[in-house]
Amino acid sequence: MKCKILVPIAKGTEEMEFTIIADMLRRAGADLTVAGDKEIVVCSRGIKILPDVLIDELDLDDDWDAIVVPGGLGGTENLTNHEHFVEILERHVANNKYYAAICAAPMIFSDHRLIHEDALITSHPSVKDKIRNGVYTEDSLSVMHGKMITSRGAGTAFDFALKLIEILFTKEKAKEIADSIVYSR
């Protein structure tokens, strides 16, 4: 069975983080859905993306193996305030599934109290003070604790995507994809 992954995007999403997450996980073989807050999503540096579906069209009962949230301050704020997305995310976390965020997006987990008290977490340095739960770390590009994986910025997005592939697929698959794009950690 294919690994089902949801990637939400909204006005102001960081386009590099979004494409690295979606492209790398699709290379790994994921059945990945890009859900947008609008029919055309204008990202943080003006790149215009057509999502596969609207977030509002997603069924609350849909079952995802992982939800992976790209950053960008504007996109993060829009997703934090998107009630339907937040309900999907809350149900997903309550069901003990993988949830991941990069750059500013770990703020969504903090704002909605989805971070376990003792969970290691990281984010973009500029929003460090907005992460009010968990144990903040700057020691790794990407960290995992329980079912939560977080990372720091567009410059750590390949590391983040490869870590997700290791977790959701295999280490060998991550190595194979890293080699195919001429990436060395």
Place this chain on the structure above:
Amino acid sequence: MKCKILVPIAKGTEEMEFTIIADMLRRAGADLTVAGDKEIVVCSRGIKILPDVLIDELDLDDDWDAIVVPGGLGGTENLTNHEHFVEILERHVANNKYYAAICAAPMIFSDHRLIHEDALITSHPSVKDKIRNGVYTEDSLSVMHGKMITSRGAGTAFDFALKLIEILFTKEKAKEIADSIVYSR
């Protein structure tokens, strides 16, 4: 005066390479135009992009400071065969302007004889044999020779974009942007 940059995309363009080039150069302050072969460009892993303009709408007399071509095998083939784009590129190179390509896209420079005999060039390893001019190197992630800059794959796209920012803007600007996205070379 702003640095005017053209980034062409076509069906099958590698979406990570495209967004890293466009986003990073816009962060640096470029006046960057995304020109597509269609109104909706479906990239190599299914990400759908709305370009700013159609390639066919570009004026042959438009003046660009740099043309930067993302890879992806399908996108590269479509751009190689796009007569209007090739004419714009040939005029641009004849005017001694910067031209750059990553991954499979250096093939376009080879197919249209835009590589100087003694020019250092690189590409994705899988298309090495298709680069029939210049002096091929695998020693660097990105290389510059004269006004031509080439690089190897999505995993070297940040290095490539930062090299372009150093050349078209300043080393300080490249360092500032690398720091802001938590990227370390």
